[in-house]
Amino acid sequence: MTDETMTSDEHEEHVHPPYMKVFSILAALTMIELFIPPIIGDVTWLAVTLLVLIAIWKMKLIMGYFMHLAFDARILLLVAGTPAILASIMVIAFMMEY
Amino acid sequence: MSHDDHHHELPIPESYEGEFEFTNGKFAIWLFLVSDAMAFIGFLGAYMVLRMSTTADITPTPEEVTLSWKPDWAPELDLVATGVNTFVLIISSVTMVKALAAFQDGFINRAKMFILATAAGGIFFVGFQVWEWTHLIHAGATMSGLQIPEFDNGDPYHPGAVQRAAANNPDRTRLSIARELYGGRDTTAWDQEKLDSFTMADYVNLPMEFLNPDQADPRPKYPGVIHMPSFSIPTVEDKVPAQNRWDLQNARNEEDVDRAAVLQQQVEDGARVSNMFCSTIFVLTGFHGLHVFIGVVYLWIIFFRARKGVYGPTNNSPVEIAGLYWHFVDLVWVLLFMLIYLL
Incomplete structure (x- = not known):
């Protein structure tokens, strides 16, 4: 099948990140997440720790590959990372309160 | 140096070259996403504080309802259906990056199809949330509180x-x-x-x-x-x-x-009683759903501009910017899904 809007001048092969591999990992992690509450229980320390770790892993994959932060200029990573640091401080402060 | 030369050669120090290999728009969307993330974090922080400061799931007497997080007669959230919806959102993120990749490689028609698929995923997601809200509202939950159900007749604390x-x-x-x-x-x-x-x-x-x-x-x-x-x-x-x-x-x-x-x-x-579980889930899923809706509109604009031939291998930065917004919506959902539905 040819793409009629593509010309040889325009055609420039990019090396793309392994999007389908990232999708497979994200889908698998989501499946695991769904099984954690029925198996381990809703609000146990083990369940909370596992779910938080999986969520961080998923967010890292989305930001790194889908949002291209793993390949982009480092200053974008710094910009994106700032609220993560502030949010972590806020969450730790909440945890100390309760 | 003539005036023209000065105009064309930007006075950027050599050491900065390569450090800013992105468009102004891309930098701007990141700044927007960062500020938007702080808004979400504020809501999530409020959710965590309220959830931890109210009593856990109990069978409350009517006056205890406002003190309990989620009375056991409050409507349940559908974990499996929301899990399916989460998959749809992840798939829409993949179609989004595939659209950008297709634009970069010059496959414009394929790129347009991927943009449409992404928008369709967003419409499905918002549609599911409308269904979920309808279910919750019918079950007596609204943003302002929770309807007191008919208690068991044998319960001496029953209002009747x-x-x-x-x-x-x-x-x-x-x-x-x-x-x-x-x-x-x-x-x-x-x-x-x-x-x-x-x-x-x-x-x-x-x-x-x-x-x-x-x-x-x-x-x-x-x-x-x-x-x-x-x-x-x-x-x-x-x-x-x-x-x-x-x-x-x-x-x-x-x-x-x-x-x-x-x-x-x-x-x-x-009669209704105020209930923090109801208030917070409606605010959080509503704020996120609004983002998805705006994303769908954004993608339609991208699609129609793509139809006019605006984007191609050398001009696809607006598509990448729209993609960053879309992936951000997916990113936030990872957190909301964990905190509201899984925990």
Whole structure:
């Protein structure tokens, strides 16, 4: 099948990140997440720790590959990372309160 | 150096070259996403504080509803259906990056199809949320609170217990029934005036010892319920069941019981109590759903511009920017899904 809007001048092969591999990992992690509450229980320390770790892993994959932060200029990573640091401080402060 | 030369050669120091290999638009969307993330983090922080500061799932008496996080008669969230919706959102993120890749490689038609698929995923996601909200609202949950259901007839704390008992025991007075049902309870800890006038400001101004649940917490205490300091603000709606119980407990004559009966009827007619579980899930999923909706509109604009041939291998930065917004929506959902549905 040819793409009629593509010309040889325009055609420039990019090396793309392994999007389908990232999708497979994200889908698998989501499946695991769904099984954690029925198996381990809703609000146990083990369940909370596992779910938080999986969520961080998923967010890292989305930001790194889908949002291209793993390949982009480092200053974008710094910009994106700032609220993560502030949010972590806020969450730790909440945890100390309760 | 002529004026023209100066115009074309930007005065950027050599050391900066390569450091800013992205468009202004891309930098701007990142700044926007960062500020938007802080808004979400604020909401999520409020959710965590409110959830941790209210009592866990219990079977509350009507006046305890505002103090409990999620009464066991509150509508349940559908984990499996939301799991499917989460998959749809992840798939839409993949189609988005595939669209950008297709633009970069010059496959414009394929790119347009991927953009449409992404928008379709967004429409499915929002559609599911509309269905979920409809289900919740029908079950009595709204942003302002939760409808008190008909309690089990056998429950002595049922708002209609006195009338039911009186109907079954025509030879007894309602006063004697009310005293039997509620008279044995210790009401010394009750301070109705304080309960009625308690506001957020009172919590803020309370000395620390009052915030210790084991000490002089002015709110009523019940056996078997651990009372944590709560930010639930009593409203007029809250006072209906609270006043109801108070009147029955202190009924001195038939008139008092009748007055309480009117309030009981209000409860049975669908009185609402404020409930933090309801308020927070509607705010969080609503704010996120609004983002998805805006994303769908954004993608349609990208699609129509792509149809005009605006984007190609050398000009696809706007597509990448739209993609960053879309992936951000997916990113936030990872957190919301975990905190609201899985925990």
